[in-house]
Amino acid sequence: MGQVELQSIHKSFGPTAVLDDINLTIADKEFVVVVGPSGCGKSTLLRVVAGLEEASSGALLFDGRAVNALSPGERNVAMVFQNYALYPHLSVATNIGFGLRRAAMSRREKRAAIERIARLLEIEPLLKRRPNALSGGQRQRVAMGRAIIRNPAVFLFDEPLSNLDARLRMQMRSEIRGLHSKLPTTTIYVTHDQIEAMTMADRVVVMNAGRIEQIGTPSQIYDTPRTTFVARFMGMPSMNMIAARYDGDALVLPDTRVPVPADWPERLAPWVGRELLLGLRPEHLSLRTSPGGVPATVDLTEPTGSETLVYLHHGDTRLAARTPPDTRLRRGDQVHLDLRLDRATLFDPDTTLALPTLPADPITKGETA
Amino acid sequence: MVSGPLPWLLPAVGVLGLFYLYPILEAVRLAFTDARLFDTETQLSMRSLGSMVGSSTLGVILRNTLTYTVASVVGQIALGLAIALLVVRAERARLRGTLVLRTIVLAAWVIPAIANGIIWQLLFSEAPFGAINSALRLMGASPVAWLSDPSNAMTSAVIATIWQGTAYSMILLYAALKTIDPALYEAAAIDNARPWERLWFITLPHLRAALVVNAILILIMTLNMFDTILALTGGGPGRATEILSLYAYGTVFQNFELGRGAALSMLLLIISLGLTMVLIALLPRDRR
Numbered sequence: 001m002g003q004v005e006l007q008s009i010h011k012s013f014g015p016t017a018v019l020d021d022i023n024l025t026i027a028d029k030e031f032v033v034v035v036g037p038s039g040c041g042k043s044t045l046l047r048v049v050a051g052l053e054e055a056s057s058g059a060l061l062f063d064g065r066a067v068n069a070l071s072p073g074e075r076n077v078a079m080v081f082q083n084y085a086l087y088p089h090l091s092v093a094t095n096i097g098f099g100l101r102r103a104a105m106s107r108r109e110k111r112a113a114i115e116r117i118a119r120l121l122e123i124e125p126l127l128k129r130r131p132n133a134l135s136g137g138q139r140q141r142v143a144m145g146r147a148i149i150r151n152p153a154v155f156l157f158d159e160p161l162s163n164l165d166a167r168l169r170m171q172m173r174s175e176i177r178g179l180h181s182k183l184p185t186t187t188i189y190v191t192h193d194q195i196e197a198m199t200m201a202d203r204v205v206v207m208n209a210g211r212i213e214q215i216g217t218p219s220q221i222y223d224t225p226r227t228t229f230v231a232r233f234m235g236m237p238s239m240n241m242i243a244a245r246y247d248g249d250a251l252v253l254p255d256t257r258v259p260v261p262a263d264w265p266e267r268l269a270p271w272v273g274r275e276l277l278l279g280l281r282p283e284h285l286s287l288r289t290s291p292g293g294v295p296a297t298v299d300l301t302e303p304t305g306s307e308t309l310v311y312l313h314h315g316d317t318r319l320a321a322r323t324p325p326d327t328r329l330r331r332g333d334q335v336h337l338d339l340r341l342d343r344a345t346l347f348d349p350d351t352t353l354a355l356p357t358l359p360a361d362p363i364t365k366g367e368t369a
Numbered sequence: 370m371v372s373g374p375l376p377w378l379l380p381a382v383g384v385l386g387l388f389y390l391y392p393i394l395e396a397v398r399l400a401f402t403d404a405r406l407f408d409t410e411t412q413l414s415m416r417s418l419g420s421m422v423g424s425s426t427l428g429v430i431l432r433n434t435l436t437y438t439v440a441s442v443v444g445q446i447a448l449g450l451a452i453a454l455l456v457v458r459a460e461r462a463r464l465r466g467t468l469v470l471r472t473i474v475l476a477a478w479v480i481p482a483i484a485n486g487i488i489w490q491l492l493f494s495e496a497p498f499g500a501i502n503s504a505l506r507l508m509g510a511s512p513v514a515w516l517s518d519p520s521n522a523m524t525s526a527v528i529a530t531i532w533q534g535t536a537y538s539m540i541l542l543y544a545a546l547k548t549i550d551p552a553l554y555e556a557a558a559i560d561n562a563r564p565w566e567r568l569w570f571i572t573l574p575h576l577r578a579a580l581v582v583n584a585i586l587i588l589i590m591t592l593n594m595f596d597t598i599l600a601l602t603g604g605g606p607g608r609a610t611e612i613l614s615l616y617a618y619g620t621v622f623q624n625f626e627l628g629r630g631a632a633l634s635m636l637l638l639i640i641s642l643g644l645t646m647v648l649i650a651l652l653p654r655d656r657r
Contacts, residue, residue, distance in 0.1 A: 051558075052558065072559045073558060073560065078559065079555075079556070083552055085556040087553065098570075099561075
């Protein structure tokens with residue numbers, strides 16, 4: 001019904017390549033979030049799927065059928081735009097019903113459909129208003145209503161929440177997700193907000209500079225990033241990257257040696273004597289009460305209420321640690337850190353790729369496609 | 370110490386009063402006299418107004434004015450909109466030459482109206498060098514009496530006026546078109562909207578204010594237009610293309626009837642104001 005397949009899609013504007021060999025298969029009813037920094041090509045990817053941009057080469061298939069040559073209107077997709085793109089001179093009801101203009105329905109059926117959608121989105125009292133008399137969140141709902149009513153094969157969202165304030169964004173996140181479970185439809189959702197990616201997606205596609213860096217479930221992306229880019233981009237604060245030399249049974253840091261777990265030496269045999277990047281999430285760094293571990297100096301603490309983020313440095317390496325809310329530290333304090341190496345990801349500093357065999361993560365084991 | 374807005378407004382009020390308000394008041398005064406252009410002695414009289422209203426010519430003149438104004442205004446707006454849409458469309462398709470096109474269209478506008486009249490007189494000319502008739506002859510069609518046939522002359526005058534005035538409405542509407550959010554057209558494309566639906570649901574509603582303002586300005590310019598027609602037909606043949614402004618001009622500068630000419634000018638002013646108010650009522654509420 002709504003399987004979308006991109007086969008080596010390329011797109012360039014003049015000499016600039018915006019999409020470079022994009023291969024992606026999205027299952028029917030799947031909710032896929034495409035995330036990446038601005039300019040990474042994620043919006044272009046969405047517009048190619050919508051038909052608003054033409055791919056320079058490659059095939060776009062809906063349910064196995066090539067749709068490259070179809071106009072946006074013929075593709076049976078619906079799109080929610082960042083600025084909502086509501087027709088300002090039409091009422092909310094007409095905006096929502098716009099896609100039904102040529103549907104084989106009586107006037108009464110159309111009105112019933114509009115009212116059903118309005119009930120679903122809780123905007124019934126607004127149906128007679130014009131878009132400029134609505135708040136941002138209300139406009140967002142109308143834009144979704146306009147998309148939903150056509151019962152499309154694919155929903156496309158282009159950074160739909162970026163114009164809303166933080167509280168509303170959080171609310172709309174769960175509403176969009178709830179809507180998807182009520183009306184399961186293939187959804188491609190583009191955002192630069194990693195929290196949206198983590199909380200909403202069945203699968204996340206991380207893009208950078210026109211390429212796909214990694215495709216996976218949110219936990220795969222978070223726990224086993226495939227590249228240093230993904231590791232740094234996803235997660236707040238981003239993953240700590242510690243340059244270390246592996247000497248056969250320990251990682252050598254500027255001021256200390258960290259012994260490695262028992263199963264590492266076998267896997268890391270080719271890396272003896274070489275530099276590695278040790279990737280560790282801030283929650284996998286903890287403060288020790290007794291000496292030992294990795295010594296570090298506190299630069300800054302950020303109490304957020306539920307936790308306290310501590311920014312530190314060890315040699316030239318800047319680190320961030322997620323600590324309990326009652327942590328009391330001051331700039332310049334000397335502390336000792338425990339590293340949870342069992343949760344670490346190791347990267348090859350030359351290729352920026354994660355080392356293939358590490359770590360054997362109990363959560364994602366066997367789940368990787 | 371001076372305070373309040375008055376001192377700041379005074380220079381502008383002074384200039385406007387001297388060069389706009391005073392002549393209008395003077396014309397009103399003259400309309401109530403029997404003044405002639407070269408007579409210094411005038412007295413208050415209703416004769417000018419009376420002879421204007423009673424004249425049998427005035428009906429013909431007003432009908433000419435109506436035909437000429439409506440046809441020219443509608444033509445300029447429609448053609449200006451068409452060219453503006455074309456330019457925007459071409460720009461969106463990243464075609465070359467849109468700047469050249471805009472410049473060419475604008476070139477018509479910077480030509481003085483009197484020169485425009487002369488150019489079109491040459492083009493319409495029924496003499497052997499008349500460009501349009503030569504072209505018609507080349508294509509095997511019979512030539513048209515553009516200017517000498519009273520039933521064609523008005524059409525010719527309207528064509529010449531539209532040709533010159535189109536640039537103005539093109540630029541105005543082009544600017545307004547550029548302010549429309551392109552995402553609206555993309556949303557419409559995804560909603561499978563046909564071209565006329567895009568025009569009807571997005572473009573025209575957005576252009577409403579610009580169209581009305583444009584109509585007001587063109588209306589006033591067209592009502593006051595007389596140099597193009599003066600050069601093209603001189604109001605003829607007969608009175609076939611004589612419009613109110615030309616008639617007022619003739620009354621003052623050929624018949625030297627200053628009082629009656631002033632009365633005709635008052636009539637023109639009243640018509641302009643009346644029609645402008647009608648158009649302002651069509652403006653979207655937030656722009657009034």
